[in-house]
Amino acid sequence: MSSGITSGETARGGIPPTKVLVVDDEPDLEALVLQKFRRRIRDGTVAFLFARDGLEALALLAEHPDVDLVVSDINMPRMDGLTLLARLQEADEKVSTVIVSAYGDMTNIRTAMNRGAFDFLTKPIDFSDFETTVDRTVLHVRALREARRRQAAAERAHASLSRYFSPNLAERLAADASSLAEGGHRRDVASVFTDIAGFTGLVENLDPALLAELLNGYLAEMTGIVFAHEGTVAKIVGDAIHVLFGAPGEQPDHATRAVACALALDAAAQAFRAQWAARGVALGATRIGVHAGPAIVGNFGGGRFFDYTAYGDTINTAARLEGANKALGTRICASAAVAERAEGFLGRPIGDLVLRGKTEALRTFEPLGAEAFAAPGTARYIEAFEKLAAGDPTAMPAFASLVGLAADDxxxxxxxxRLLNGETGTRIDLRTA
Known part of the structure; x- marks a missing residue:
């Protein structure tokens, strides 16, 4: 067994040489190969290893796992080339193999190609053909290795990013490192904010271990729902969650997704509250605000701190709508911008809200599921709201009747x-609420 050339083991520019293992029992072949490739060996662009049969080849491959190519004769003692090829194909990291056979021996050549050989050469070997085959095979091998390297790097990055970001964002960032570049771009998005009412007080009075169980379970369930709707969790601060639809990837139906997600989050949060109420923990309702419009989204924070987030009036308004639920008594408050863009939107009008920091009123709605929208009380509410909008004095008894039928409305x-306090119309000023 020969380890071949040791000189030229480091190619120019620090690039390792193409390493070729030649497996053949002809005694003169090693000298011929070294003579024909002497210039490239001296330049450090190619290096050869030599073995006399398949067993020696396997031993050399165990010592030199960086071999790029195996060139093997078929007829050899102890272990022939076809058996060697089969053994190489069983390995996790398959080494590309070129089979050498006598001219006209198409049966063995066909067998070799069916067993996974990359190419073949015929004897007597034409060294120009040999060199061309080696170069072509090595280009293929290195392209495969680079693809595997990139896939492995992407998988590692995805595994790491998935701990912090939603799957769609993690996948994008892992596949495209340029997405990590600082800066942002303008895009139409739907923004969803959630927050648990009274959570600060709960934190102060709950056992730390129980709090950790509650918060971890809540966030796991809520983020799972977001991911199921293909949303991006832009930020989690304590119990509060900021969700984006339409970023990082464009989603033409971002408003529809946002409304569906908000309804699913509300249902899950209510069920979660019931579970903890049974354990004696009074968890507040989850309030949700939804708005749609342009925002600047991207990576902000600098090279050592990654913060994929969104900025702009759309984001601020969604946050204000979440907070508006407290005064309104609702759990979900969505803007008309969302309602108009969401396909098949179902809900009841809330009013024209003047939010903190605003002077213009924003028409808002309470999204409803199909069953709740079909309930008789919804139609009666919409009729009472229309009277309110028209300044009809019968709006007060209409709402009073509703409250009498459903005290939890x-x-x-x-x-x-509002009506009892002398207010009229649908304009609701929440700037001091």
Whole structure:
């Protein structure tokens, strides 16, 4: 067994040489190969190893796992080339193999190609053909290795990023490192904010271990719902979650997704509250705000701190709508911008809100599922709201009747209180609420 050339083991420019293992029992072949490739060996662009049969070849490959190519004769003692080829194909990291056979021995050549040989050469070997085959095979091998390297790097990056980002964002960032570049771009998005009412007080009074169990379970369930709707969790601060639809990838139906997600989050949060109520923990309702419009999205924060987020009035308005639920008595508050863009939107009007930091009123709605929208109380509420909008004095008894039938209809109660306090119309100023 020969380890071949040791000189030229480091190619110019620090690039390792192409390493070729020649497996043949002809005694003169090693000298011929070294003579024909002497210039490239001296330049450090190619290096050869030699073995006399398949067993020696396997031993050399165990010592030199960086071999790029195996060139093997078929007829050899102890282990022939076809058996060697089969053994090489069983390995996790398959080495590309070129089979050498006598001219006209198409049966063995066909067998070799069926067993996974990359190419073949015929004897007597034409060394120009040999060199061309080696170069072509090595280009193929290195392209495969680079593809595997990139895939492995992407998988490692994805595994790491998935701990912090939603799967769609993690996949994008892992596949395209340029997405990590600082800066942002303008895009139409739907923004969803959620927050648990009274959570700060709960934190102060709950056992730390129980708090950790509650918060981890809540966030796992809520983010799972976001991911199921292909949203991106832009930020989690304590119990509050900021979700984006339409970024990082464009989603033409981002408003539809946002509304569906908000309804699913509300249902899950209510069920989660019931579970913990049974354990004696009074968890507040999850309030949700939804708005759609242009925003600047991207990576902000600098080279050592990654913060994929969004900025702009659309984001601020969604956050304000989440907070508006407290005064309104609702759990979900969505803007008309969302309602108009969401396919098949179902809901009841809340009013024209003047939010903190704003002077213009924003028409808002309470999204409803199909069952809740079909309930008789919804139609009666919409009729009462139309009277409110028209300045009809019968709006007050209409809302009073609703509250009498459903005392837990907090939105109807909110409008009834307004009317009892002398307010009229649908304009609701929340700047001091």
């Amino acid at each position: 907090h939105l109807a109660s909110f409008h009834l209180r």
